[in-house]
Amino acid sequence: MKRAVTLALILVLGVFLAANVFAGGQGDGGAKKSLKIGKIPITMQANYHQAHVKHLIAYAKEKYNANVSVIDGEFSTEASVKAVETFISQGVNGILLHSLDEKVNDQMVKAARKAKIPIVTFYIPTLSRLVPHLQINEAETSFQMGKVAALKWKEWYPNKPIKIGVIDYLTVEIVQKHRTGPFIAGVLSVDPTAQVVSKLEGSANVQKAMAAMQDMLQAHPDVNLVYGANADHALGALAALENAGRGKAVNGKCLTEIVIGTDATEGELAKLYNPSSSFKITQGLQPKVNAIAEMDLLYNCITGTQNPDAWIQIDTFDKFISYWDTPIEEAQKFIEEQYFTKLDLKSATGN
Amino acid sequence: MQADLTLKAGRRGGRLDIQLLILVGILVLVMAVSTALTPRFLSYVNMINVLMQVAMIMLTGSAAVLLMIAGAFDLSVGMVLALTGVMYAFMSKNGIPTPLALVLAVLIGSGFGLLNGALVVGLKITPVIATLGTMYVAQGLAFIVAWIDGGANVTTGLPRDFEVFGRTMVGPIPMFLLIVFAMILMFYFLFAKTNLRKYAFAIGGNQTAARLSGIKVGGVVLTLYVLVGTLTGFAGMTLASRMGSGSPKVGTGFEFDVIVAIVLGGTSIYGGEGSFLGMILGALIIGFVGNTLNLLNVMFFYQTILKGLILVGAVLLMRQLRRR
Numbered sequence: 001m002k003r004a005v006t007l008a009l010i011l012v013l014g015v016f017l018a019a020n021v022f023a024g025g026q027g028d029g030g031a032k033k034s035l036k037i038g039k040i041p042i043t044m045q046a047n048y049h050q051a052h053v054k055h056l057i058a059y060a061k062e063k064y065n066a067n068v069s070v071i072d073g074e075f076s077t078e079a080s081v082k083a084v085e086t087f088i089s090q091g092v093n094g095i096l097l098h099s100l101d102e103k104v105n106d107q108m109v110k111a112a113r114k115a116k117i118p119i120v121t122f123y124i125p126t127l128s129r130l131v132p133h134l135q136i137n138e139a140e141t142s143f144q145m146g147k148v149a150a151l152k153w154k155e156w157y158p159n160k161p162i163k164i165g166v167i168d169y170l171t172v173e174i175v176q177k178h179r180t181g182p183f184i185a186g187v188l189s190v191d192p193t194a195q196v197v198s199k200l201e202g203s204a205n206v207q208k209a210m211a212a213m214q215d216m217l218q219a220h221p222d223v224n225l226v227y228g229a230n231a232d233h234a235l236g237a238l239a240a241l242e243n244a245g246r247g248k249a250v251n252g253k254c255l256t257e258i259v260i261g262t263d264a265t266e267g268e269l270a271k272l273y274n275p276s277s278s279f280k281i282t283q284g285l286q287p288k289v290n291a292i293a294e295m296d297l298l299y300n301c302i303t304g305t306q307n308p309d310a311w312i313q314i315d316t317f318d319k320f321i322s323y324w325d326t327p328i329e330e331a332q333k334f335i336e337e338q339y340f341t342k343l344d345l346k347s348a349t350g351n
Numbered sequence: 352m353q354a355d356l357t358l359k360a361g362r363r364g365g366r367l368d369i370q371l372l373i374l375v376g377i378l379v380l381v382m383a384v385s386t387a388l389t390p391r392f393l394s395y396v397n398m399i400n401v402l403m404q405v406a407m408i409m410l411t412g413s414a415a416v417l418l419m420i421a422g423a424f425d426l427s428v429g430m431v432l433a434l435t436g437v438m439y440a441f442m443s444k445n446g447i448p449t450p451l452a453l454v455l456a457v458l459i460g461s462g463f464g465l466l467n468g469a470l471v472v473g474l475k476i477t478p479v480i481a482t483l484g485t486m487y488v489a490q491g492l493a494f495i496v497a498w499i500d501g502g503a504n505v506t507t508g509l510p511r512d513f514e515v516f517g518r519t520m521v522g523p524i525p526m527f528l529l530i531v532f533a534m535i536l537m538f539y540f541l542f543a544k545t546n547l548r549k550y551a552f553a554i555g556g557n558q559t560a561a562r563l564s565g566i567k568v569g570g571v572v573l574t575l576y577v578l579v580g581t582l583t584g585f586a587g588m589t590l591a592s593r594m595g596s597g598s599p600k601v602g603t604g605f606e607f608d609v610i611v612a613i614v615l616g617g618t619s620i621y622g623g624e625g626s627f628l629g630m631i632l633g634a635l636i637i638g639f640v641g642n643t644l645n646l647l648n649v650m651f652f653y654q655t656i657l658k659g660l661i662l663v664g665a666v667l668l669m670r671q672l673r674r675r
Contacts, residue, residue, distance in 0.1 A: 047502040201651035207601040215645035267506030
């Protein structure tokens with residue numbers, strides 16, 4: 001009896017599997033087949049990437065009748081490699097890849113191309129420049145942030161030398177190239193005597209950023225331009241400053257330091273537009289703009305309009321946001337459009 | 352009972368005293384070298400900074416050390432720390448009075464402790480697997496709650512009194528630090544004056560013998576897990592209040608920080624031997640080393656190497672001591 005039941009179950013399972021294997025080739029009554037796109041964000045643990053994926057899914061469906069599957073890259077090259085392999089085995093029509101390492105990107109891209117699947121990289125390209133790439137040109141806005149911060153400081157406190165402290169992503173080379181490096185260059189373009197007094201690792205973690213900033217304040221209490229390479233770093237640094245009785249401004253004039261961030265998340269903007277906070281400058285990544293651009297690029301590769309094996313770089317840009325130059329209404333519109341937010345900045349900041 | 356800061360096991364107490372002396376020596380050496388290398392080390396503000404940074408490790412470690420002495424451990428503390436912080440923020444933001452949200456957040460930690468205990472004691476799942484599982488659950492829940500809130504953190508729309516607990520000063524000392532250290536002392540005396548510590552040592556030394564001698568092994572281990580969860584919940588809530596937000600990304604590696612402090616303090620990972628004061632000293636050593644390296648602007652990568660070397664070196668030293 002047990003054996004009969006077991007055999008019956010195996011038979012049912014076999015029929016089920018066979019049905020699935022053959023079902024892929026069946027027509028569905030003439031309805032248009034939708035594209036299957038695989039998206040690998042570097043992480044889903046950040047506001048920006050969550051919003052990017054949301055925009056991508058909506059846009060892909062609306063414009064191209066494409067269904068997007070997402071596998072979280074978990075900030076790990078291993079997870080990204082597995083994700084690419086999974087999408088290849090699923091036979092997707094195209095892959096959008098945002099991963100950590102240029103060299104490993106080469107391998108993942110080669111695997112996808114071997115399976116004849118078009119693949120587009122985002123933010124971090126292939127080392128050998130193998131396939132089309134979408135790049136956020138953060139260097140320009142980072143430079144602008146550094147310049148504006150330095151100009152403001154010199155305007156308010158011309159006799160206080162600029163001392164830069166950075167809560168950084170030391171493990172991610174491209175951040176040095178696109179964010180931290182250009183930011184410092186922007187400061188130096190205004191004041192060549194400005195010094196970087198400290199660069200500490202934030203590990204994309206607000207708690208670690210806070211602890212690092214506490215130590216930085218101890219070693220360099222005169223630090224006056226504090227740059228966070230992402231929102232968690234900037235907000236963690238600000239928390240440490242606030243805990244130390246700093247982090248303050250009066251009607252937008254910073255008292256002891258200017259804090260500069262990255263990402264323009266709700267949390268950042270709520271502080272930025274608070275006239276009593278020293279957080280005053282950031283750059284807003286634009287998930288909607290980037291999602292549309294990368295999907296368009298991939299679709300062109302799928303249809304052959306763009307050679308999927310030719311290097312081409314398309315640039316998008318971040319939005320520069322400062323308390324002094326960007327009206328709050330503009331920032332409100334930005335976060336509503338880009339981040340699906342329900343936050344009312346004016347209420348949140350007492351404006 | 353003679354005043355005794357070492358929670359001696361059934362073995363000769365002298366060895367643990369020597370271990371503690373060595374730890375004190377290492378701590379003094381670290382502080383001396385740090386003072387020589389950077390003039391900003393030995394200042395009141397810096398000492399308070401380090402204490403703030405290691406306070407959560409010590410708080411969770413207060414119960415976790417006994418758990419390890421009893422032969423078990425909890426890998427979920429990092430993610431429970433994150434979840435309780437996120438929940439504290441989420442509840443405060445959504446109409447629950449902040450003091451009540453504070454209590455509920457701590458109870459969520461207790462709940463996870465109970466779950467861990469139930470899995471280990473009730474279902475006989477090995478602690479590594481059980482607490483790894485709950486670690487993943489807590490992590491996922493933390494991100495889901497933040498996502499429900501609309502993003503990757505619970506940062507905006509928090510009530511004004513959200514930060515009160517974490518940022519209020521009592522004179523020159525942060526209030527939360529006073530409360531945390533009061534709790535640590537309270538737990539120390541609780542363990543010292545009750546049978547809980549004796550039972551933990553007995554269970555860690557020989558579980559079968561402990562059971563045969565009438566000790567309710569399951570009940571003790573379950574109690575310890577609940578205590579670890581409760582203290583972790585308190586730590587998570589405190590951290591969120593200090594940061595002014597609930598972030599699912601805090602607590603990464605926290606479980607290892609706690610284990611390192613405990614092991615560095617002379618507690619055996621196999622159970623049966625350990626020291627509460629050793630855990631405190633271990634946490635301080637790691638805290639001061641990290642602090643000094645940051646003050647000296649030493650690159651992060653070297654810091655992690657040095658921490659590994661200190662841990663392995665200290666454990667080798669303890670092992671040499673045990674052989675004598």
